[in-house]
Amino acid sequence: MTDVDVDRDGLEPGRTSVDHGITARIKRSDAFRSIFRHAQLDTPRGRALQSFSNFFLHLYPVKIPKRVLRNRYSYRLGFIAAVLFGILLVTGIYLMFVYTPSVGSAYGDMQRLKTGVGFGQLIRNIHRWAAHLMVLVVFLHLVRVFYAGAYKAPREFNWVIGVMLLLLTLAFSFTGYLLPWDQLSYWAVTVGTGLVHYIPLLGGKTQDLLIGGPQVGQNTLLRFYALHVAVLPMFLVLMLAVHIWRVRKDGFAVQRTSVGAFAEEATERPAAAAAAAPMAQAAPDLYGGRVRLLGVVDRESITEAARPVDDTVFTWPHLLVRHVVVALGTSAIVLGLAVAFSAPLRGLANPNVTPEPAKAPWYFAGLQELLSRFDPLVAGILIPTGAVLVFLLLPYIDRNPDTRASHRKVAILLFSVLLAIAVGLTIIGVFFRGPGWKFIAPWTHSYIEL
Amino acid sequence: MPRDRPEPPPFEPEWLERSLNRYLAWGLVFMVLLLVGFVAYRVREPGLRRSATRAQTTSYTDIGHQTFSASCSQCHGKDASGGGSAPTLNSSQFLKSTTDAQIFSLVAGGVSGTEMPAWSLDYGGTFTDEQVRQVVTYLRSLEPRAPSVPGWRQSDKAK
Numbered sequence: 254m255t256d257v258d259v260d261r262d263g264l265e266p267g268r269t270s271v272d273h274g275i276t277a278r279i280k281r282s283d284a285f286r287s288i289f290r291h292a293q294l295d296t297p298r299g300r301a302l303q304s305f306s307n308f309f310l311h312l313y314p315v316k317i318p319k320r321v322l323r324n325r326y327s328y329r330l331g332f333i334a335a336v337l338f339g340i341l342l343v344t345g346i347y348l349m350f351v352y353t354p355s356v357g358s359a360y361g362d363m364q365r366l367k368t369g370v371g372f373g374q375l376i377r378n379i380h381r382w383a384a385h386l387m388v389l390v391v392f393l394h395l396v397r398v399f400y401a402g403a404y405k406a407p408r409e410f411n412w413v414i415g416v417m418l419l420l421l422t423l424a425f426s427f428t429g430y431l432l433p434w435d436q437l438s439y440w441a442v443t444v445g446t447g448l449v450h451y452i453p454l455l456g457g458k459t460q461d462l463l464i465g466g467p468q469v470g471q472n473t474l475l476r477f478y479a480l481h482v483a484v485l486p487m488f489l490v491l492m493l494a495v496h497i498w499r500v501r502k503d504g505f506a507v508q509r510t511s512v513g514a515f516a517e518e519a520t521e522r523p524a525a526a527a528a529a530a531p532m533a534q535a536a537p538d539l540y541g542g543r544v545r546l547l548g549v550v551d552r553e554s555i556t557e558a559a560r561p562v563d564d565t566v567f568t569w570p571h572l573l574v575r576h577v578v579v580a581l582g583t584s585a586i587v588l589g590l591a592v593a594f595s596a597p598l599r600g601l602a603n604p605n606v607t608p609e610p611a612k613a614p615w616y617f618a619g620l621q622e623l624l625s626r627f628d629p630l631v632a633g634i635l636i637p638t639g640a641v642l643v644f645l646l647l648p649y650i651d652r653n654p655d656t657r658a659s660h661r662k663v664a665i666l667l668f669s670v671l672l673a674i675a676v677g678l679t680i681i682g683v684f685f686r687g688p689g690w691k692f693i694a695p696w697t698h699s700y701i702e703l
Numbered sequence: 704m705p706r707d708r709p710e711p712p713p714f715e716p717e718w719l720e721r722s723l724n725r726y727l728a729w730g731l732v733f734m735v736l737l738l739v740g741f742v743a744y745r746v747r748e749p750g751l752r753r754s755a756t757r758a759q760t761t762s763y764t765d766i767g768h769q770t771f772s773a774s775c776s777q778c779h780g781k782d783a784s785g786g787g788s789a790p791t792l793n794s795s796q797f798l799k800s801t802t803d804a805q806i807f808s809l810v811a812g813g814v815s816g817t818e819m820p821a822w823s824l825d826y827g828g829t830f831t832d833e834q835v836r837q838v839v840t841y842l843r844s845l846e847p848r849a850p851s852v853p854g855w856r857q858s859d860k861a862k
Contacts, residue, residue: 367751584733593741
C-alpha cells in the first residue's frame with residue numbers, strides 16, 4: 254500500500270467499511286485532502302508524515318531526543334523571545350494604524366489611544382511589556398547559551414548571529430522608546446544619543462546622522478520611526494530566519510558529548526565511537542581538524558546494526574504542543590501585565606524642562622551608572638564597544654571545545670563576574686539613583702519608569 | 704465496527720501521553736486566562752476612557768486658553784468675550800449652534816472673505832492639529848457659563 258492509497262480510500266488501516274459521519278465525509282472530501290494530505294495515523298509512519306507533509310513543521314526535525322521536551326533543557330528562552338517578537342509585530346501594526354510620526358501629533362495620538370481607540374491603550378501596554386520582556390528574555394537566552402557552552406563548534410556562527418539579534422533588539426527598544434514623544438521618551442533618548450557624541454573623531458557626525466539636527470526633534474522622530482518600523486524589522490526577521498535555520502542545520506538538539514567526536518547523545522554508543530575513530534585518523538584535516546562524524550559518513554550506515562535504544566520522540570505532537578502551550582503562556586503573562594500596569598505617558602516632550610532624574614531606558618541604566626563614574630570616552634564608548642566585540646567573537650576566543658562546566662571553569666568564572674558587574678550596575682542605576690544622579694534608597698522614593 | 708486486524712499496540716509510552724495531556728490542560732488554562740484578560744480590560748475600558756478624557760479636557764482647556772490668549776484674543780477679545788473686530792465666541796448662541804468639528808475647521812482653515820486666517824500648519828498657519836484641538840476644547844469649556852449675546856457675529860459693534 255502506498256501513501257496515496259491510504260488517503261484515497263479515506264480509511265484508517267484496519268477499517269473496511271465506509272464511515273458516513275459528517276467528519277468522515279469532510280475528511281474524505283477533495284478539498285480537505287488537498288490541504289491535509291495524510292490521514293492522522295497513530296503510527297510512527299503516520300506521525301512522521303505529519304511533519305514531512307507540512308511546510309511549517311519543516312522548521313523542526315521529525316524526531317527529537319527526549320531531553321528536549323524537558324523545560325530545563327533550554328528554558329525555552331529562544332522560543333519565548335520569538336513569540337514575544339510575534340506579539341510585537343501584531344500589536345505594532347495595530348499601533349501604526351493610529352500613529353503619525355510628527356512632533357505635532359505623536360503625543361496626541363498617544364492620548365487618543367487612551368481616550369478614543371478601542372483596545373488602544375491595552376495594545377500599547379502589550380507592546381510595551383512585550384518589548385521590555387523581549388530585551389530581558391533575549392539576554393537570558395544569551396546567558397543560558399553561554400552556561401550550556403552551546404556556542405561552541407559547530408554553533409560558533411549562530412552565536413554571532415544571536416549577539417547581533419540582541420543588539421537589534423536593543424536598537425528596536427531604544428528607537429521605540431522615543432515614539433510616544435513625552436518627557437520620559439524625549440529625555441531618555443536625549444541621554445542615550447548623547448553617548449554617541451563621545452566617539453572619537455566621528456562622534457559629532459554620527460550624532461547628527463542619528464538625531465538629524467542639533468537636538469532631538471522632528472528629524473529624530475522620523476528617523477527613529479523609520480528605523481523602528483522598517484529597517485530594524487527587516488534585519489531582525491532576516492537574522493532570525495538565519496538563526497532558526499542554523500539551529501536546525503547545526504543539529505537542533507545534537508550536542509557534542511565529548512572532545513573530538515560529534516554524536517547525538519540519544520544514539521551515542523560505543524560502536525559508533527569506535528567506528529568514528531578510524532575516520533578521524535583517516536581525515537584529520539577535514540573541517541580544520543575537527544572531524545564530524547555526521548559529516549563524514551552516513552550515521553545510519555554505522556549504527557544500523559547496533560541501535561539498542563531509541564531515545565527519540567516525535568516532534569509532532571510532543572514538542573509542537575509544548576511550544577504552542579508556551580506561546581499561550583507567554584501571551585497570557587504579557588496580557589496580565591498589560592491589564593495590570595499601564596504604559597506611562599508623561600507630559601508632552603519639552604526640550605526646556607529636564608525632568609529629574611533624566612534616566613536612560615533600564616537596559617542602559619548600567620551604562621549610565623558607569624558613565625557617572627568614569628570618563629565618558631572610557632565608560633560610554635570603549636567599555637561597551639569592547640564588551641560587544643568580545644561577545645561577538647567569543648566562540649573564536651574561547652577555543653576550548655569541551656562543554657562540560659567542570660572543564661571550562663575559567664570561562665565560566667570570567668563570564669559570571671562580568672555578568673554580576675553588569676547586573677549590579679544596572680540595579681544601582683535603575684533603583685538607587687535619584688535626582689542629580691545622587692544615591693537614594695529605593696524604599697524612600699522610586700524613580701523607576703518602565 | 705468490523706476490523707481486518709486488531710488495533711495496533713500503542714507505539715508511544717504511557718508517560719509521554721500523560722505529559723502531553725498535562726500540557727494540553729495547561730494550554731486550556733492559558734486560553735481561559737487570555738480570554739479573561741481581554742474581557743476584564745473590555746469591562747474596565749469605558750471607565751478608563753472617561754477618566755482619561757476628563758484629564759485630557761482639563762489639560763487641553765488650560766493649554767487652549769494660553770494659546771487663545773496669545774494668538775486669538777487680539778481680535779476675539781480677552782477670554783473670547785468680544786470687543787475686537789471679530790465675533791464674540793463666548794456666547795451661548797455661537798457655542799450651541801456649532802459642533803467641535805465645525806469650530807475645528809473654522810480655526811484650521813480660516814473664514815474666507817474675513818480677517819480670520821487659516822491657523823493650521825496644513826494651510827500655512829502656525830498651529831498643529833493638537834493646538835487647534837486645544838483651542839476648540841477651551842472654547843467648548845466656556846459653554847456652560849456662556850452669556851447670551853444675540854449679536855455675537857458683529858462683536859462690539861452690535862452691543
